[in-house]
Amino acid sequence: MSALYVLILVSLFVALAFLSTFIWSVRKGHFDDDCTPAMRILLDDGITNQNQSKTT
Structure with missing residues (x-):
């Protein structure tokens, strides 16, 4: 029975x-x-499209 009390307190x-x-x-x-x-x-956002066109 004491284990039940410990489990309730822990929970x-x-x-x-x-x-x-x-x-x-x-x-x-x-x-x-x-x-x-x-x-x-x-x-x-358009930023990645502009960066990709400059590198090509």
Whole structure:
């Protein structure tokens, strides 16, 4: 029975660690802009096309 208490305490500690890490990352702004990185590949910036034409 004492092993069950240890497992419950360890699981609560791990859950609190994950929760605190999540709250820390939200406050630091890691989830502010989640649309731009996914759409960056769809946008043509033109810089790479100009560099490629100069080298040819």
